[in-house]
Amino acid sequence: MLTEQLFEYPSAAVLIAEIESTYREESRLMARRMASIGDLLSRRTEEAEGVDPDPGYAVITGFARTCAEVGAAMNMAPMAASRLVSQAEALDTRLPMIAELLEDADIDWPSAQLIITRTELVEDHLIEQVDRRLAARLIEWSSWSRRRLINTVDKLVREIDPEAAKERRESAEKRRYVSTTARPDGTAELHGRISATAAAAFEQRISQLAMSVCAKDSRTVDQRRADAVLAVSESRGLPCDCGRPECPARGADDADNGPRTVINVIAGEQTVTGESDDPGYLEGFGVIDADQVREFADTAAAVRLIEPPSVTEEQATRYQPSAEVARWVRLRDLTCRFPGCDRPVARCDIDHTTPFNHANPTAGGLTVPWGLADYCRQHHRLKTFHGGPGGWQDEQLADGTIVWTSPTGRTYRTTPGGAELFPQMRPACAAPAARKASRARDKAARIRRIRNKLREQRPINAALRYRERARRREIDLRKWRNRSRKYLLLFKGGRPSTSPFCPWINEPLEPEELPPDWEPPPPPPPLPDGEPPF
Template sequence: MITAFDRTAVEVGAALALPSPKARELVRQADALHTRLPGLGALLAAGEVDYDTVAMVLDRTDLVHEDVMAQLEAALLERVRGWACFSRKQLRDAVDALVKEVDADAVKQRRTRAYDQRRVSVAAEADGMAVVRGTMSAEDGAALDTRLTAIAKKVCACDPRSLVQRRADAFKALTLGEPFGCMCGRNDCPDALAATPVASTPVGSTPAAPPRQSLPMGRQVVLNVIASAETVTGLGNAAGYLLGYGVIDAELVRELARDATRRLVEAPRFEERQALTYRPSDALARFIRARDLTCRFPGCTVPATRCDIDHTTPFDHEDPAAGGWTVPWNLACYCREHHRHKTFDTGWRDQQLVDGTIIWTAPTGHEYRTVPAGVGLFPGLGRARNSAERRRVAAARQRLHRHRDASTYNRYRNQQARDEVRNRRWRNGFRGRYLLFKGEFAHNAPSRSPFGRFVNDPFEPESLPPDWHPPPQDRADPDEPPPF
C-alpha cells in the first residue's frame, strides 16, 4: 500500500534531487514539527535554534506518547535556548533526561527500536575509498572492537602498517573470510607461517599476499566495474565506474581487471523479433545497467544492479507488435520503491526519448528530466539502433561522402563571392569619394599613392555573374615559415 507519506516523500525527493531515505526523513521531521512540536518549529523558523539541534530533539522524542507531548514541549522550550553551546553528546543527554522525566517507557521503547534497526551501510568516499558504518548492540560493538584489535596485534614488530591500518585489514578479512597475516616480507617471520583464514581461528596468520579464500557461506563477492577498453588495456586513462560506489581512477580499474571476467558492453544490435519478447537478453540488460548506472528517478542513487529493468511504455503481452517493445529506448532502471510508484497509479508519468533521457511528470504537473549517467562517462553507450536504422544511417553516410568534395567547394565559393562583393563595394566607395573631392580634375590628375591607385580604375559591378569562380584554393599551411 502506498500511503500519503510515501507519495509526499517521493515528490520532495524529486523536487530537491534527494535520495529516498533523506527525502523521507525531511518529510517526517516536517510532520513532527507541524503536529507534535509546533513551538519548536516556530523557534527554528525564527532562527533561535539551529537545524541540528531540532533534528536531535525530533529523533530522541519520536516515541514519546501523545498525551505527554505538550508537557515535554513546554519543558523543551524553557531550556532549548540554553543548549546553544552544548556538544552533541551533551544535547542528547539533556533531551533524554527530559524524556525520562515525562515518559520513562519511551526510553525503553527507543532501545528496543534501535536494536530492531541495526544495520550496516557502505558509502563512497573520495580517492577510491569507502566508508563502512554499522549499528549494533553495545555489547556486540565492544566485542567487535576488542576482536579487531586482538587480530591486528597478532603480527610481528616489523609489520609496516599502523594499528589503525591493521584493524581495517582485519575487518576486511573477517568480512570476506580471508586470511590475515604479517606484511613485513621476511622469510623467517613467525606470523607468516600459517595460512588459516581469520574466519576459522581467532588468531590465524598468513603470508603477505595470500590467495583469496571463499566466504564461509560458499558465496563469492562480485564487483561490477565499467570501463573503456582503452583504459583496461592501458592505452588510455579515462575513469571507470564501480557499480554501487562511483567513479574510480584508471589505475584501480586495471588492478581490478587483472584477474577479472570481462564482458563487452556496447549498444546491442538487435532485430525486430528480439524486441517482441518481454524479457531483455543478457546483453541488452548489461547495456541498460551500464547506461543508467543508478535508478532513473530524480535524485535516486540506488545502484543499477539493485534495480528492476522496466518498460517505459508497458509491454503488450497480447499483441507485442502493438507497442511497448523491449528496446533500449523503452527500458530503464528503477529501484523497487519508484517502480511501485510508477506501476500503481499514483499520478507519476514517465516518457523516454530515443537517447535515453526520461521526462518525469509529477502529480502536481511539475516535470523533471533525468539523463543516463553512463553516457556522460562512456560515450560508446549512446543511442542504440536497430538493423533497419543502421542501414539507413550507413546509406546516408555514403551519400554525404560522395558529395563531400562538391559541398566543400560550394562553401569555399560562396565565402569568396561574399568577400569579392564586399571588396568591390569598398573600392567603389573610395573611387566615389576621390571623384567628389577632385571633381572634373579627377581624370586629369590620377592618384599617385602606392596604396590607393585602385581609385584610378573604373567603377566595378557589385554583382557577380553566375559563372564567376574564385581563384584556386591555396591549401598551403598558413603557419609555414617562408624559405629565407
C-alpha cells in the same frame, strides 16, 4: 597608509552581526520550508485517502507521494526525502511550539532536528507536555550546547514518558545497518550500527588479524585493521608485507573455502590496456582511477566487451529481458532513474518505460534497451500505482534520458549514469541527411505559394465585399421607402399619391430584413477603355 584605510576590513562587530543575521535567516528559511512540506503532506494525504476506501496492496499513501515530490524538487535521495518529510510532519502535528521557535529564529535547525529525533517515540497524548515545557525552557536560554539540549530533552522524556526511553533502546536494535560511502581519494568510509554481540565478535576478529603479522610488517595498527576488513570478507588471513621468506605469517593469505564475491568494474578498453588514464567505475563504490582499474583487470575472472545488445523480434515481444539486455541496462543506468534517487542497480527493478502490453506485445512496450530503465522498488511502485494523468509520468528519449513530469506539472530530466561517465555508451548520432533545396529556394517557394493563394482569394474577397455593401444599401433604401409611405398616410389620410416620380409609394410596406439567400443584381460590365461613363 591611505591604501590600507581604503581597503580596511569591516569591524569585528559588523562581521559578527552579519553572521548572527544570516544564522537567524537560515532558521526562518528552514521553518518556511518545513511548513510548506507539512502543508503538502496534508494535501496529498487527503487526496490519497479520497481515491479508494479499500485500495489494497496498490495504495500509494500521501506520505509516499509527498516524499517523491520533495525528493525530486530538492534532488534528494529517497531516504533523505523521507526523513525530511517525517521531520516536517513532527513539527506540524507533534511539536508546534518548537516550530514557532524555529520560525522566530529562537532555535536553529540542528537543535530542532535533535529534539525531533529524541522525542519521536513519546506517546501522542504526552508529546504536548514535552513540547510546551521544552519550549518554555528554550525561550529562557540565551545560548546552549548540544549536550545541554540532549540532557534537557532526555530528562523531560524520562519524566513525562519513561516507557519511550526504554522503547528507544529497543528501536535502536532494530535499526541495524552497514553501509559504505565512496571518498574522492580512492578510499571509502564504512558506517554501521550493529548489535553489541556482533560488534564484539567483529572487533575481536579484526584485532586478531591485525596482530597476526610479524614485527617487520611496515603498516601501522590502524592500516592493518583496515586491511583486515577485506581479509574477513574473503574468509582468509591477513598476509604480512615484510617480504621475508622465513616470515611465520607468510602463509596467512591462503584463502579458505568461503563464499566468493562478484565485483563489476566498468572502464574503457584503452584504460584496461594501459593506453589511457581515464578513470573507471567500481559497482557499489564509485569512480576509481586507471591504476585501480588495471589492478582489477589483472586479477579478473572474466573481461567482457560492453556494447549495445542486438534484440531479435522474439526477444522484443517477450516480457522478461534477456541476460545481455538486462546487463546493458544496469551498466548504463548504474542507479535508480528517479530524480534524486541514488539506490544502486543491484537493488533496482528493470521496468518498461511504456507499459508492456501482455494482450498484444507487438502493440507497444517492447523489451528493448531504449525502452527499459532501472527503478528502485519504492519508485517502481510509485510509477506503477501513481502514474498517468494527475500522477508521475516518464518518457525515455533515444539517448536514455528520462523526462519526468510530476503531479504538479514540473519536469525533471535524469540521464543514465553510465553514459555520463563513459560517453561511448551513448548511441551514435545519425548522419545528417543532405538537403535537396537550399534555404533561399525554400523561402522563395514559400513566398510564391503565399502570393498565388492571395491572388486566388482576391476576387472572392471582392465579391463578398460587393454583396455586403449591396445588402446594406438595399436595407437602407427599404427603410427610406417605408418611412415615406408612413408620411403619406399621416398627411393624406390614406389617399393614394398621383405623383409620377415615385409610383412605389402607394405599395405596401416592405420587410426591412433580407433573407439569407438574397443576392444583389450583378454589377454592370466594365466600360471599354476610353469610353466615358455617361
